[in-house]
Amino acid sequence: xxxxxxxxxxxxxxxxxxxxxxxxxxxxxxxxxxxxxxxxxxxxxxxxxxxxxxxxxxxxxxxxxxxxxxxxxxxxxxxxxxxxxxxxxxxxxxxxxxxxxxxxxxxxxxxxxxxxxxxxxxxxxxxxxxxxxxxxxxxxxxxxxxxxxxxxxxxxxxxxxxxxxxxxxxxxxxxxxxxxxxxxxxxxxxxxxxxxxxxxxxxxxxxxxxxxxxxxxxxxxxxxxxxxxxxxxxxxxxxxxxxxxxxxxxxxxxxxxxxxxxxxxxxxxxxxxxxxxxxxxxxxxxxxxxxxxxxxxxxxxxxxxxxxxxxxxxxxx
Amino acid sequence: xxxxxxxxxxxxxxxxxxxxxxxxxxxxxxxxxxxxxxxxxxxxxxxxxxxxxxxxxxxxxxxxxxxxxxxxxxxxxxxxxxxxxxxxxxxxxxxxxxxxxxxxxxxxxxxxxxxxxxxxxxxxxxxxxxxxxxxxxxxxxxxxxxxxxxxxxxxxxxxxxxxxxxxxxxxxxxxxxxxxxxxxxxxxxxxxxxxxxxxxxxxxxxxxxxxxxxxxxxxxxxxxxxxxxxxxxxxxxxxxxxxxxxxxxxxxxxxxxxxxxxxxxxxxxxxxxxxxxxxxxxxxxxxxxxxxxxxxxxxxxxxxxxxxxxxxxxxxx
Numbered sequence: 350x351x352x353x354x355x356x357x358x359x360x361x362x363x364x365x366x367x368x369x370x371x372x373x374x375x376x377x378x379x380x381x382x383x384x385x386x387x388x389x390x391x392x393x394x395x396x397x398x399x400x401x402x403x404x405x406x407x408x409x410x411x412x413x414x415x416x417x418x419x420x421x422x423x424x425x426x427x428x429x430x431x432x433x434x435x436x437x438x439x440x441x442x443x444x445x446x447x448x449x450x451x452x453x454x455x456x457x458x459x460x461x462x463x464x465x466x467x468x469x470x471x472x473x474x475x476x477x478x479x480x481x482x483x484x485x486x487x488x489x490x491x492x493x494x495x496x497x498x499x500x501x502x503x504x505x506x507x508x509x510x511x512x513x514x515x516x517x518x519x520x521x522x523x524x525x526x527x528x529x530x531x532x533x534x535x536x537x538x539x540x541x542x543x544x545x546x547x548x549x550x551x552x553x554x555x556x557x558x559x560x561x562x563x564x565x566x567x568x569x570x571x572x573x574x575x576x577x578x579x580x581x582x583x584x585x586x587x588x589x590x591x592x593x594x595x596x597x598x599x600x601x602x603x604x605x606x607x608x609x610x611x612x613x614x615x616x617x618x619x620x621x622x623x624x625x626x627x628x629x630x631x632x633x634x635x636x637x638x639x640x641x642x643x644x645x646x647x648x649x650x651x652x653x654x655x656x657x658x659x660x661x662x663x664x665x666x
Numbered sequence: 667x668x669x670x671x672x673x674x675x676x677x678x679x680x681x682x683x684x685x686x687x688x689x690x691x692x693x694x695x696x697x698x699x700x701x702x703x704x705x706x707x708x709x710x711x712x713x714x715x716x717x718x719x720x721x722x723x724x725x726x727x728x729x730x731x732x733x734x735x736x737x738x739x740x741x742x743x744x745x746x747x748x749x750x751x752x753x754x755x756x757x758x759x760x761x762x763x764x765x766x767x768x769x770x771x772x773x774x775x776x777x778x779x780x781x782x783x784x785x786x787x788x789x790x791x792x793x794x795x796x797x798x799x800x801x802x803x804x805x806x807x808x809x810x811x812x813x814x815x816x817x818x819x820x821x822x823x824x825x826x827x828x829x830x831x832x833x834x835x836x837x838x839x840x841x842x843x844x845x846x847x848x849x850x851x852x853x854x855x856x857x858x859x860x861x862x863x864x865x866x867x868x869x870x871x872x873x874x875x876x877x878x879x880x881x882x883x884x885x886x887x888x889x890x891x892x893x894x895x896x897x898x899x900x901x902x903x904x905x906x907x908x909x910x911x912x913x914x915x916x917x918x919x920x921x922x923x924x925x926x927x928x929x930x931x932x933x934x935x936x937x938x939x940x941x942x943x944x945x946x947x948x949x950x951x952x953x954x955x956x957x958x959x960x961x962x963x964x965x966x967x968x969x970x971x972x973x974x975x976x977x978x979x980x981x982x983x
Binding site: 397398400435463473476477508510513515517518519521540541542543544545546555556557558560561562564565566567568569570571572573574576577580581583584586587589590591592593594595596597598600601605 | 833863
């Protein structure tokens with residue numbers, strides 16, 4: 350029942366993924382037409398505007414909470430939702446629970462940067478975070494980059510407002526020192542202007558800044574391409590040129606389209622959770638489900654669980 | 667002596683602005699070849715990496731501090747610098763001083779959004795800010811939009827990670843209530859994805875988030891156009907199309923180029939200060955000087971001084 354476009358869009362995406370052999374189970378109202386996919390009846394819905402913690406506690410039979418409970422109980426390998434991100438986090442904490450030693454789960458998004466894909470963590474789970482949280486995000490992002498992006502010794506940078514260590518806010522200034530002593534391959538600050546160029550394998554930030562950065566990136570790409578199209582169409586010469594560059598523009602748009610990734614991992618839980626955009630298309634939902642399946646195949650949670658407690662412990666000492 | 671490209675670039679920009687009747691005085695080392703422009707000798711230079719407050723106090727004869735002192739002493743109407751922004755702020759506070767009632771000066775940048783130009787404030791003066799600071803930024807941005815952009819009753823929005831009042835971090839959650847009670851035309855939160863589309867006449871944020879947003883916007887625009895060019899040039903068909911759309915792309919690039927504005931006002935001081943990009947071209951420097959001249963003609967500082975204390979007082983009551 351998550352997703353701004355309604356359940357039909359989600360079901361279409363689920364059908365697409367299911368056709369590739371991924372075993373998809375839907376959670377939703379009993380009378381939902383799932384077009385043959387397995388349905389677990391869930392009688393409540395958490396709306397986008399609800400306060401996450403309250404909603405999760407007061408609606409144990411919501412589709413979101415029921416799906417997270419299935420992962421917590423090992424009845425499902427992963428949960429995917431395009432619903433309320435805060436509620437996903439709250440339901441994950443309550444029903445899937447944190448990996449040992451993890452202070453705060455964080456959202457890791459793969460930014461399709463030019464020179465290399467970059468893991469942006471946290472992209473929105475923790476609007477307020479402390480330096481020790483950011484250090485854990487760096488560790489989680491680093492494991493993610495090693496295991497899923499297959500980067501050896503991933504380079505980690507801290508998102509700030511200048512490359513110099515002394516540039517930033519209180520949070521980044523304190524985090525800088527902790528990261529330098531963390532044993533990670535920390536290469537200093539990065540500025541936001543380099544995010545799409547490929548600033549680092551892992552870019553660490555708090556969830557407020559990360560969410561602002563991610564949405565600004567997506568919005569700017571969409572708006573810029575729309576404005577270019579408008580300029581091109583304003584003259585006959587431009588229109589002809591527009592036809593000729595269409596394949597090139599399409600290649601670029603596909604590469605940068607957030608739907609291409611479809612979702613983001615919520616890392617730090619004892620099970621896999623994938624957060625999809627609220628306004629996901631069926632294609633985005635299908636890709637989010639594929640991302641979840643890939644995470645299960647690559648045993649992301651198990652690998653985080655094996656490696657993270659050591660790293661977290663050494664970061665504390 | 668500010669600007670990453672060295673004094674020759676700054677002098678070229680100053681010459682361009684000077685040719686239009688703006689009375690430009692340069693501050694720099696005694697032997698600088700200013701190509702005929704008036705030079706006030708300043709024997710020291712504040713480097714980009716120096717700690718702002720320390721540098722400003724220990725280098726009273728630096729070009730930046732001397733230029734700010736001239737504004738404070740009413741020997742000049744405005745100061746423009748492409749140097750260390752933090753040092754500009756520190757020198758402004760020390761030598762130009764704050765307008766009565768202003769807690770923190772803030773940087774106001776005009777974002778060339780599609781539907782309307784938007785004032786993004788604070789774009790980087792205050793890496794850490796409190797809710798009452800953001801309310802003042804909203805007031806200053808609002809006066810700026812009224813007086814310079816000539817917008818009647820400008821709409822103000824708060825940059826956050828969701829449109830709902832309850833979405834955000836501690837800072838935005840507290841600021842939301844204060845803005846709602848401020849008497850400003852406050853229309854709620856805006857998400858970063860709408861920044862280039864024209865989210866509001868005034869978009870309010872802390873200087874860390876604002877600086878991240880601004881640099882991400884600039885970096886993404888530059889990177890996206892570069893990637894599109896690369897895709898287009900990868901085929902013969904694309905190359906021909908690229909030639910045909912060149913005028914359209916150039917129009918868009920010119921409109922979105924940060925050099926088109928060249929600089930940003932540092933608002934809240936008793937004199938006008940314009941902050942230019944560190945890597946400003948001569949064209950950007952010329953535009954920053956023009957922006958300063960326009961601010962002087964429109965009496966921005968006087969109008970802020972007339973109107974702000976009332977607004978600030980009413981925001982406090």
